[in-house]
Amino acid sequence: MNEKGGTRRGSPREGEEVSQIKEPVPGYMKTAFQANGVAADKLIYAIHTDLTLEGDFSDVYVAVDNTHLHILYGLEEVVKVEGARRIVAQYTTHKAEAYPLIDIGELKTEKLLSTCRLISVVGETSEDNDDTSKDDNARKKLLMIFSLGLMGYVDRLIKVVKNIREGVDPMREVIVEDTLFCPKCATRYPEPDRKLCPKCTDKMSIFFRLLSFFRFYTGKVAAVFVVVLAITGLSILAPYVGTRMFVDEVLSPDGQWYRMVGTIVLFFMGIRLLNTGFEMLQGVVVGKIMPWIIYDLQMRIFEAMQRLSVGFYTSKRTGALMNRVSRDARNIYWFFVDGLPFIIINVATFIGVFIVMLLMEWRLALICISIIPALWLMYRLIMHVYRRYHHKFWVINSQMNNMVSDAVNGQRVIKAFAREGEEANRFANLGSKQVEVDVARNNLGFTAFPAIGMFRFLGQVVVTVVGGMMVINGEISLGMLLVFLSYLQMLAGPINFLATVSNWWARCMDAAQRVFEVVDAHADIVEPENPIHLPEMKGEIAVRDVWFQYDPATPVLKGMSLDVPAGQTLGIVGKTGAGKSTLANLIARLYDVNEGSVHVDGVDVKQLSLTELRTNIGIVSQEIYLFIGSIIENIRYARPEATLEEVIWAAKMASAHDFIVTLPDGYETRVGAGGQELSGGERQRLSIARTIIQNPKILILDEATAAMDTETESKIQTALNKLQTGRTTIAIAHRLSTLKDADMLAVINEGKVVETGTHEDLMRKKGEYHKLYSIQMEGLKVISMD
């Protein structure tokens, strides 16, 4: 394995190389178990957890073989021996436990607030007694406690034990390829799903990968590079001509071009002109390349986004990631347009000036250069403090903005509770904090930067004094001294720039990392290698013992089974969070089941062609999304080749035609962001029309009318009833009255089907459905009495 234990604080133990970590039981764990009398070669799977039964943090190794579950509590010591890549671990065992598999019964997990328990349940558990807390305590045994984040790994251990019991391959459907820790330096990843080590991320490799986007523009990039070097060379040459040559050769009677002021001025102007020309050329070429680079990047990101599964978008992390994608691309853009050319110029200027100074007069050059490290350090220090103040100011400022927005939006509440004074005080408190920070920031800015200027001036004074003495002694010319002073001034620019650019660089590389993360992400739902094609889908659905969880700690479906014959309507009833919508997502294969299977016409959906499956499944849900475009484009979205007449018919079927024709632009009305505003009911009817055009064999109505008023609901319900004819329909609704006519109803509770039957059957049964129905009817009576 390379579970937590497999990689933690350096997965390669006892001299193992990093690349050899994908083992179900890593070598260092085998050694630890061997030392405790366990036959390590028989171990099948092992994980590394973190808590003792008393709740103390510990290094807990848990392994399973064909007969036992072994647990070691102890302390792992990691010793680096050769660089960062070769690490040796020593394990000191405090306690060892072994449980025979035949005695521990079924393994279950119980989620606590921040930790979980692994519990063995001895004996048979009844189907409807899934919750471990309801089990008889006498039959349960607490095996271990672990942090919530390790739930996924413990789940895999449970799966292995289950496979052993069932006599199948123990590692069937058990993933061993992920890790929580960086394999290089053993630092825990800040985000478990994002395998990105803050220490080991090689910014240079990201930079070179970014540079690979420039491969189509190598000629232009080379030209920019040459031009940048030419700019640097000319910048260095300018003071030499403007001071050294002017003073020593033109103004001095001994000079080579004595009195030829016009010539030297022309020469100088020529240099400046050339320099300006090169700067313009560089700007134009960079300006031409960069938009295309950003276009390439954005296209890569967008294409990657289309490939990814729904799960990627719904995870919190990726949600934030996606929001930043466009900003990240801009960050990269500005770094390459405004940053990189100037980094090259400044580095080249710094090196070039220093070399020229050394060649001209090495003693003065060394005096000049001696102040550079101090100057550099001062810049770094001041910028560090300055940025801290700036950040503080920014945080307070955004809090104040939020407060203003709060006060504007909540005026009615503020006034209703007569809290105007308090609100003003709150704002004043924050304002005074902002003033404090701003004053400190200004003080720093107005004192530190002049102080740096003064320090630089002192350097100039030293150079002037020493240089002046050298001029008096005839060791150097006056022009030489003046050009040295000019070069000293020139060095200040690169130092200032390079002291501040590091953050810019880090920000750009971070942005690039996030962009590449999206580009490199793998889709969870992939097309099978040899998909099965159903020439004429009938629409028969079978759900077999399906287990599903969005996050490892909370299963949503717990062994759900259902059958829907082709052409029939199944109504699904249940409380919020019971797993109704999840079931719809699994049928459409927006997610894959964790265990069990979903079949359409007898074929596992995982084996069906994804496009074929999804074109045959129409989903009308509460969440309606209209794309930017005309109404006709939105209705045609499911079948772009649909004729105008088919679109009109679909809209009529969806009771949408009447409101569409009253819009000034009819079917050509633009909707979506920035377009015509439509009510929820109108949007819903458009989405139904879109589904009608799709003409799916299976229809999933997921709370399609939940947010509608009664009149709109009635219109939509009529549309939906027309749509259901001849299709297999799964209708999910809170309002049970809308499901009365379904061929069959299934009541879902806590991820399981607890009742099935027609409305009449279930009412007679007086079970869960009867209870829910009665509550709703009572509620309606109260409303009608009011």
Next chain:
Amino acid sequence: MESIKDQMDLGMMDLNQATFYVGEGGFTGLRYKGEDYKHIVLRRIMPIDQPLHYISVADQENKEICILKAVADLPQDQRDIVERELDSRYYSPEVLDLMSVKDKLGYVYMEMRLRNKQGKEYDKSCAVKDVSRNIRMLSNNSVIIFDVDGNRYVVSDLGALNKQSLRRLDAYLF
């Protein structure tokens, strides 16, 4: 399950049973399948792409009576009635020249030379608010402008606009 085509009943107009007329009050009416609708509402289903095809005919309660597939299918006299009614409803003069376009405090003030359907040319000043919504490309070559009073002006062929007008408008075309 039936295919879409088998199920489609769009309520297309039976031309043999339809007669458009202009009533005494000047409103357009329709005699259709034995009913006399004295004041009808004609709406273009595709006002931009197909202004003279797929016309929704509704009564005063906005209940659709039928859909006229093509105005050209009607006899000339009725065709004139329908076209006049449509022109009146979708009144949107053609922009011939943009003499001035000025951006002031979030409003764009335009001075335009327009031509109406009857071929009459005249000058008009208007103000446009929220240009991203109210100056819209209808196709690659046509633009619609909505002013603050709700009037619509159309540039049906950007290529036919003179260079200065095009330059003035270009900044607002997205």
